[in-house]
Amino acid sequence: MSKENILTSEHNDVRENFITHIIDEDLASGKHQSIHTRFPPEPNGYLHIGHAKSICLNFGIAEDYNGLCNLRFDDTNPVKEDVEYIDSIKQDVEWLGFKWEGQPHYASDYFDQLYTYAIELIKKGLAYVDELSPEKMREYRGTLTEPGKNSPYRDRSVEENLALFEKMKNGEFAEGTASLRAKIDMASPFMVMRDPVIYRIKFASHHQTGDKWCIYPMYDFTHCISDAIERITHSLCTLEFQDNRRLYDWVLENISIERPLPHQYEFSRLNLEGTLTSKRKLLKLVEDKIVDGWDDPRMPTISGLRRRGYTPASLREFARRIGVTKQDNVVEYSALEACIRDDLNTNAPRAMAVINPVKVVIENFEGEEILSAPNHPNREELGRRELAFTRELYIDEADFREEANKQFKRLVLGKEVRLRNAYVIKAERVEKDTSGKITTIFCSYDPETLGKNPSDGRKVKGVIHWVSATNNKPAEFRIYDRLFTVPNPGAEEDINSVINPNSLTIKQGFVESNLANAQVGQGYQFEREGYYCLDSKDGNADHLVFNLTVSLKESVAF
Numbered sequence: 001m002s003k004e005n006i007l008t009s010e011h012n013d014v015r016e017n018f019i020t021h022i023i024d025e026d027l028a029s030g031k032h033q034s035i036h037t038r039f040p041p042e043p044n045g046y047l048h049i050g051h052a053k054s055i056c057l058n059f060g061i062a063e064d065y066n067g068l069c070n071l072r073f074d075d076t077n078p079v080k081e082d083v084e085y086i087d088s089i090k091q092d093v094e095w096l097g098f099k100w101e102g103q104p105h106y107a108s109d110y111f112d113q114l115y116t117y118a119i120e121l122i123k124k125g126l127a128y129v130d131e132l133s134p135e136k137m138r139e140y141r142g143t144l145t146e147p148g149k150n151s152p153y154r155d156r157s158v159e160e161n162l163a164l165f166e167k168m169k170n171g172e173f174a175e176g177t178a179s180l181r182a183k184i185d186m187a188s189p190f191m192v193m194r195d196p197v198i199y200r201i202k203f204a205s206h207h208q209t210g211d212k213w214c215i216y217p218m219y220d221f222t223h224c225i226s227d228a229i230e231r232i233t234h235s236l237c238t239l240e241f242q243d244n245r246r247l248y249d250w251v252l253e254n255i256s257i258e259r260p261l262p263h264q265y266e267f268s269r270l271n272l273e274g275t276l277t278s279k280r281k282l283l284k285l286v287e288d289k290i291v292d293g294w295d296d297p298r299m300p301t302i303s304g305l306r307r308r309g310y311t312p313a314s315l316r317e318f319a320r321r322i323g324v325t326k327q328d329n330v331v332e333y334s335a336l337e338a339c340i341r342d343d344l345n346t347n348a349p350r351a352m353a354v355i356n357p358v359k360v361v362i363e364n365f366e367g368e369e370i371l372s373a374p375n376h377p378n379r380e381e382l383g384r385r386e387l388a389f390t391r392e393l394y395i396d397e398a399d400f401r402e403e404a405n406k407q408f409k410r411l412v413l414g415k416e417v418r419l420r421n422a423y424v425i426k427a428e429r430v431e432k433d434t435s436g437k438i439t440t441i442f443c444s445y446d447p448e449t450l451g452k453n454p455s456d457g458r459k460v461k462g463v464i465h466w467v468s469a470t471n472n473k474p475a476e477f478r479i480y481d482r483l484f485t486v487p488n489p490g491a492e493e494d495i496n497s498v499i500n501p502n503s504l505t506i507k508q509g510f511v512e513s514n515l516a517n518a519q520v521g522q523g524y525q526f527e528r529e530g531y532y533c534l535d536s537k538d539g540n541a542d543h544l545v546f547n548l549t550v551s552l553k554e555s556v557a558f
């Protein structure tokens, strides 16, 4: 594509922001001819909604500018990483609808090159093997207000450093007894520049490189070099890496790697009200069995949101709406819910489900009548479905009262209500069990009211939903509420003290028979109840399990 086209390309995925402005300038000035970004997750957990923001930014920019985006696993810490995480990350990125350039990359693909660059730094007198203990090293580092002190090992000769680094590589040092450090400035106001460790010893098997290495490069050394090797133009990360940019540039400027060099830009991370966006904290919820795995529908993970019924389009729209800035902020949870609600309101077929069933008997009706109902109130193209109207029906307990004032526009003893997509019925009498609980509501129906008002001008205000009691599918409903009782659970010392005990309520009820064909990944609006989806793990045609995706209307926040 020509440069003009690149410059005029529309911001479809990513709304204009300070990063797109920088890119526009870089293209206009000829600094870059094309754009290459990357998404660099560490495979130490499942991706969460914060990562979705970063994915939509990196892949979205590549799409908007007809550029490329790599998927790169930042796998320098084998102890915490796992192939299960790698697989889940690939699945999540693909599910969001993005395509990475070529094969997924791994920082570990570059371990040989990284090692060579470390040798180059040693030869230039810019790196040394330190034998301070981790405690001493911390002590020597100084504080934000006090400069650090040089390590006694700092002035070793190049030859000595080369020999010692070789010994580190050959496993001749124990873990924690030696490390390779960049020789920068122990008095720098930036802690990251105080002779940062660039290689450490870990006798750990790596999921990609096996037992080949017992020294592993640190993130700051690896990330910039990986970006440069992959010819990344704009390396986008979150604000906590702002200071690290100095080290990013220092490393690249001091090694002989192809120019032009990539540049790092930082944006603010997504914080979402009432949730955690830290893999470490989410892992703890999984380990402590507070949730049922990483993809529990209450988790803010991409896999949890998928199982909950969120669509890729809704998450991409969310990322678009929140935008990209440098200001730290907390996004209200309702902003995320609004995105899925908008999507499902337009796209979800309607269906009826009774979650707290009570039986209705239509005494003046026999047999079964097949009624037809639209799948969507204003999208004819979504077709129609058949509903079985039978003598025995279920309605929701909450839709009936023996006595009520005019505000209660549902079924009341002696009064009428419309059954959605069917007839007007009148409650005649009830039957109760010994505890006083209503077991059956006996009704009559008006056969002249299918799709029209009573001919004598009687006004029937309310409409309630229903399901046949004899032609239906039993279903389990998993009704979710927020997982935490506070807006900022990440700030809590004891997360257990702020878990909402009612974050999951399970109900057994009925859905219309059509839902025997419910598909995973398809959202439904259960009329008057909410948006639901078939659970991908426990739900199937023989055992329908539906997850509440989102309520019909915005619910109260904290």
Ligand code: ATP
Binding pocket: 039, 040, 041, 042, 043, 049, 050, 051, 053, 054, 074, 236, 237, 238, 268, 269, 270, 271, 277, 278, 279, 280
């Ligand atoms: P966590 O603290 O959850 O482990 P992380 O930053 O360590 O997050 P990585 O796997 O290193 O996780 O992140 C991959 C990319 O996603 C990085 O570029 C990171 O900056 C970005 N990212 C992580 N969390 C967020 C967030 N909350 N908002 C936006 N981007 C994020």
Ligand code: MG
Binding pocket: 042
């Ligand atoms: Mg990280």
